[in-house]
Amino acid sequence: MSTMSDRYTPAEIEARWRQKWEAEGIYELDDERPGKRFYWLTMLPYPSGDLHIGHWYAMVPSDAGARFKRMTGHNVFFPIGFDAFGLPAENAAIKRNIHPREWTYANIERMRGQLKSMGAMFAWRNEVITCEPEYYKWNQWIFRKLFDMGLAYREFAPVDFCPSCNTTLAREQVVGEARLCERCDTPVVKKELNQWKLRITRYAEELLDFSGLEWPEAVRVMQTNWIGRSEGVEFEMAVEGSGQAIRVYTTRPDTIFGITFCVLSPEHPLVEELAAPAQREAVRAYREQARNRSEVERMSEARECDGVFTGAYARHPFTGKPVPIWIADYVLMGYGTGAIMAVPAHDSRDFTFAGRYRLPIVPVVRPAEEVRPGEGVRPADGARPVDAARPAAAVPGGDGAAGGAGLPYTEKEGSAMFESGPFSGLVWPESFRAVAEALEKKGTGQRSVKYRLRDWLISRQRMWGTPIPIVYCKACGTVPVPYEQLPVRLPDDAVYKPTGESPLKYHEGFLRTACPACGGPAERETDTMDTFVCSSWYMYAYLSPYWKRGQRLAPADTPWEPERGRQWLPIDQYTGGIEHAIMHLLYLRFFAYALADAGALPLRAPVRRLFNQGIILGEDNEKMSKSRGNVVNPDDIVARYGADAVRLYLMFIGPWDQGGPWNPQGIEGVVRFLHDIWYLIVRPGPAAAPANAARATELRRAVHRTLKRAGEDYQSFKYNTLIAALMVLRNQLKTCRAETEGSPAWEEAIDTLLLMMAPLAPYATEELWQRRHRGASIHVQPWPRCDPALATEARVTVIVQVNGKVRDRIELPLGTPADRMQAAALEQPKVRDALGKLAVRKVIAVENKLVNIVAG
């Protein structure tokens, strides 16, 4: 200590304290530590090999929040781990002819060091690596559990396939209108395959319930839209000349009298049967075309809705009139019943379709105020037989001219039915209810709720993932691997070839097994699980990593120590990127429901409070990417300025949820700030001026004002304004140093400043704290107490306006009553000047703020 330099040398200081904290384990999980338990979580990183500035931006402010929480008396658990399965490892393995594990663990090794340089209070002893068999055995256990509960099933169906990643994807992993792979931006293709899915749709309704969750509005809205609940009516329409009926689904039963045709999805099972002999060939050709249509074609902007008449007619449920049945690929088999009633006057897609094939357009709802009482009480004439094979002009009454301006009219709020028989005049939502009830009474329809959410496809044709614990036996069929035989391990000697196929398919040792049911020869499932399975429950695993290591698993187990779960769950604060709004955050909630129903999890809402940080952009305000050459390497900046400066700067840039561009010059400001604090403490000040009591009191007020502000800003993650407030205090300390240094006020100011800064700049504050106090770490100190009397000013500056323009300012004691303020204001010479000859009409006085004199 005697040779201690007075220079600020972050590299030396940071290495020293990092070592000390680690040796003392001050950040590790400790059930016995006093204080209310608080589980603070940042999303676990993928071990890509290099820590990106984006990782810093995600984790550093999160760490600051966790540290503040600890200072305010909480027993904080802030774990970290690695989401270690995934395709990049496999690609690297092929390229270098090594095992993906080698690549992955080398990256983890490197990233651990980088993560540690951040100076975060991670509880490293609870680290979890998801590609460990002791971790993924629980993925398999959970899969098995879901299988037993009927929540995991295998289905042969059209699925999205990424030709570049050579694997199928979940619906959530297909992005945007162009339908690109979420990982590699390649357009996905449709394939029909046998795939394992998790029945997330069973929880659709519950997933819409966010009550009690402090989650950002944006996430709640996105998830709600993704789940896409709609309330409608499903009803039967008899098909003429056959015993069959088609079931259609609509959310607009009030427009039912406007039906002019029906549309089945090309894949609808009844199509073949219904098609009239004359139309059979056209129907078959269209189905063929729809099946082969590539995604690109389907999405091309020039594409219009097309379809083919089947030659069959359905009967309108109320009028009994025949309605032509078409097939068209704008109707999807995967939603509703795969069949619709088409009301072109009140649905834009039906409208386009009707326009193209010149089908009639019959309006039956319009704004309520435009519907005259008693209008159109006779049954509508909307559904006329149409010989769609001939041009519409030749169809009696089928010239589509009934439409006119203002169509399609799709508004439902405030709309009323007309020309709809007994329903005419009914206004939404009465109109919905009345038609729905009528259909229900007939016995051919019932109200029905549909969701856009699809089941989660988890099969991946990749090797570096959790093997799906299923065996296929010629005799017994699909057999789940028994709990006690888990884990099904990945082979260590798989051969990686650039064929794009999973090596598991050719690994005899893995593939060939004995059927758990009959003992006969059987084959293992070679698909692995989506890595989002790992991240759907890792937060519980952190509590007791690799629980039941080396032990046999049983159905009644819990993948983590149950007592720990009861003590520490739910996660009190979760932070991470908004890009996970749908996938990870939806799967996580689904898993919580499923695990709770399995009796494994003691709660259904796993995350109480969520915060999404923004994205840090390159200097050019663009997303960082190697191709743009605007990537900021945190290691370089740490080497130059120290981790504390990088931490401070990332939090100073702007609101955390906003992200923003990295300005390489901007960091200088926080570097100066750190230097200023450093030299205020370690170097003797200027020759002391006589101690000044008034200055000292002023300083104390500033300190407590800042303390109040800092506490508030920490809680709402407003680090940018928090740091600005600390800088203001720094400026004041520099100004008043000569007159206050050495006084109790000065000492209080310095200690308080260090404590307020500790969560932001853990290294420098620890070093300075230890130089002043020697002993327990600054990071186990309590948050300083704020004196509210000092935090508020005794006197306030009141502005005086004349007709809304500022003319003067007056200093008044806090809480001066309005009439006294008014009197004081009117006495000011400047105010008198400004008033001149004007007569005072009115005076508005707002306590502690302003006086506005209205004159004219």
Next chain:
RNA sequence: GCGAGAGUGGCGGAACCGGCAGACGCGCUGGAUUUAGGUUCCAGUACCCUCGGGUGUGGGGGUUCGAGUCCCCCCUCUCGCACCA
């Protein structure tokens, strides 16, 4: 098209419930120190101006004693969803 969010100096951004617009920082300008550059320190920095003041928060209207903030209309940008019946 639907949904969400955002438009404030040269730049990042402040501004609680409607009450001094531009805190804090970067950059820039001038000065001091320095052989020079850098560092550091001091002063200045929204715009216009006849130095009294005037104008300013994407544009236009409105409410109010008073609007960046509230209401209506419009424009621009970012994100999410998009044949979901």
